[in-house]
Amino acid sequence: MTPTARDEDNTQGNASGGVPVTLGPADPAAALDRALGLERYVRRDGDSASISLVVPGMHCAGCMAKVERALNGDEAVTGARANLSTKRVSVSWTPGRTTPEALIARLDAIGFDAAPFDPKLVGSDQHTREGELLRAMGVSGFAAANVMLLSVSVWAGLWSEDMAPATRQLFHWISALIAIPAVAYAGRPFFRSALGALRRRTMNMDVPISLAVVLALAASMIEAARGGEHVYFDASVSLLFFLLIGRYLDVRMRGRATEAAQNLLGLKAVAATVVRPDGSRAQVPVDALDPGMRVLVPAGMRVPADGVVRAGASSIDAGLITGEAVPEDVGEGCRVFAGTLNLSAPITVTVTKRDEDSLLAEIVRLMEAAEQGRADFVQLADKLVRFYAPAVHILAAGTFGGWMLAGATWHDALLKAVAVLIITCPCALGLAVPVVQVAATGRLMRRGVLVKTGDALERLSRADTVVFDKTGTLTAGDLTLVAGQDHDPADLRLAATLAQNSRHPLSQAIVRAAGAVGAAGGALPSADEVKEVPGCGLTGRVDGRTVRLGNAAWLGHGGEAGTARAEAAGPEMWLDRGDGGAPLRFAFLDHPRADAAETVAALKRLGMRVELLSGDRAPAVRAAAEAAGIDHWHGQKSPADKIAHLKALADQGHTVAMVGDGLNDAPALATAHVSVSPASAADVSLTAADVVFQGEQLGPVAGLFILARRSQRRIVENFGLALTYNAIAVPLAVAGFVTPLVAAIAMSSSSILVTANALRLRLKESP
Secondary structure, three states, X not given: OOOOOOOOOOOOOOOOOOOOOOOOOOOHHHHHHHHHOHHHHOEEEOOEEEEEEEOOOOOOHHHHHHHHHHHHOOOOEEEEEEEOOOXXXXXXXXXXXXXXXXXXXXXXXXXXXXXXXXXXXXXXXXXXXXXXXXXXXXXXXXXXXXXHHHHHHHHHXXXXXXXXXXXXXXXXXXXXXXXXXXXXXXXHXXXXXXXXXXXXXXXXXXXXXXHHHHXXXXXXXXXXXXXXXXXXXXXHHHHHHHHHHHHHHHHHHHHHHOHHHHHHHOOOOOEEEEXXXXXXXXXXXXXXXXXXXXXXXXXXXXXXXXXXXXEOOEEEEOHHXXXXXXXXXXXXXXXXXXXXXXXXXXXXXEEOOOHHHOHHHHHHHHHHHHHOOOOHHHHHHHHHHHHHHHHHHHHHHHHHHHHHXXXXXXXXXXXXXXXXXXXXXXXXXXXXXXXXXXXXXXXXXXXXXXXXXXXHHHHHHHOOEEXXXXXXXHEOOOOEEOOOOOOOHHHHHHHHHHHOOOOOHHHHHHHHHHHHOOOOOOOOOOOEEEEEEOOOEEEEEEOOEEEEEEOHHHHOOHHHHHHHHHHOOOOEEEEEOOOOOOOEEEEEEOOXXXXXXXXXXXXXXXXXXXXXXXXXXXXXXXXXXXXXXXXXXXXXXXXHHHHHHHHHHHHOOOOEEEEOXXXXXXXXXXXXXXXXXXXXXXXXXXXXXXXXXXXXXXXXHHHHHHXXXXXXXXXXXXXXXXXXXXXXXXXXXXXXXOOHHHHHHHHHHHHHHHHHHHHHHHOOOOO
């Protein structure tokens, strides 16, 4: 992960990853500090180290393959994944065997400049690059228009027979005076890249582009000097103009595709007001906050770090993070997250996580991992590009030789070969999948859905069966103690002593109930030797007794509890106090999520089979299934039973998506073809899941499957567009029907076309 620099004068982006954002110029002293200290950008996780590098010269799938091969060539590197859409590469290695400086040097050796990701520097560089391209495009467009006017005059023969040669040559030299400085200025983005590659004895897509422009300009100068009839000044400038249009639009459209992540990064607070123990206050950078610090968050300001409210009450707008439109009321003891907006009143928050460990950082980290993933379609594109690049160079050489043998001049043969090199650049093929992934994951993130793996959308699109867990997934998990139950406060306190060690919704409901009836009497004591048995419950020692809290079957008291359990339709837990007495029953009410029935209906309209699979009792599972409109349900299933059921569905030919949240769902989530968890799930379930959705609504789950299918259609369409373009354009270029100018327009158009097709996922009618 990339720590943000401690510079209060610039808008900060997320330290963990994401895409560049537009920021103001960085402090030169801070920039020098960052340049000299690459270690500060390294994220360490056990026996692995990683860094995120920005590679601005990575324009096509061929470039991406070169970057990955160079980095993976280091024996210490354990993985290198490039993201063509964001021009970034994530590298991991074994600490002590290589350094970030060595990795950057490897890229420099093959002609690619690289720098550690820093939103302050990279965002400013992105803004500068867009400005340079726009200015170059304006200069080349103005020059092309003027040179074209002169060329049209020459072509039209608007001079007398006596003045024709002199006038024509004059117009040619005037065109040269316009074209030469215009090409020198507007061609800089291509020339710098090409020269850098040639110095390192390698090639990139800007080499043939630069060659085409320079050759056309040189040939025109020679023709003008000897009084020839035909010059190509208009072609030189117009070629640059159309290439710059394509590159500028490409940069802008990629920015639109990653706009959601940019919005997230924009949520970062710049500074925080720390409240010292003596009550005094100080402004510090957000990345200087440590757990335990207290910060004041005034109304209208963003929460600077994840933490717990210690004083005050307010409403928090967490819409862009959770996907929920309704503000959430918070008070003392409530959790708040970095980037959320405090709406109504000042609150004091105790920081619980550093900047790089915040929920906001984790969200962008998950998005980056998803965008860098390698689904089947991405792997197919990579394989095509590997064979495609050498084939193109062989084809260009063959075109040059063939036209020379056919009697063409070396000048005409060379221009035709250059046209082949330009028109066959595999940019569209390389962008076909990544740009769809970026657009889709950004669209889902704005709805509070985080895609964790690169092939999750592809697997979701293939699913034909959705299996829901009940408590905390199909239902809200916000359980309340059934009114009328007469519980001794001491028994409720004992149950809560064990329950506080679990994140299961039933356990958390026990803890809330203990506090609600005043049974807690302050902080709950700790239990010894606490162990959570998935699908069963909790066991531990309290005051020398072995106490168990879980389902009746596990406690071995099925007979005593049978009558009560048979009549209850809500969830329940039973307490064995370890004194030999009868078990104590705690019954709760758990209602389906507000839009559960609507979501199930939407999934059915997609032609999907929907099932409910739960470890809860049959009456409770049946009631939840009927309320949600699910026809197929199964209750009292252990984790092993759930795995067996999912395998049975797979054996029947179904492709299963599992939606669950509990500790006992983790094995099933890992077994399913693809898995989804709510953000409130147990940590082990979040780790096993491919997708995480936030908020109280279940609707994003249905939207997830709809968008996954649309994404795969866009990918197939992009492959079709890219391959059709090459099937038509390459033969025409080889046959000599395409000039370098037309090739430039066609190449840029193909990349823009696949990017625009992917951006259709952002339309309002998309989920």
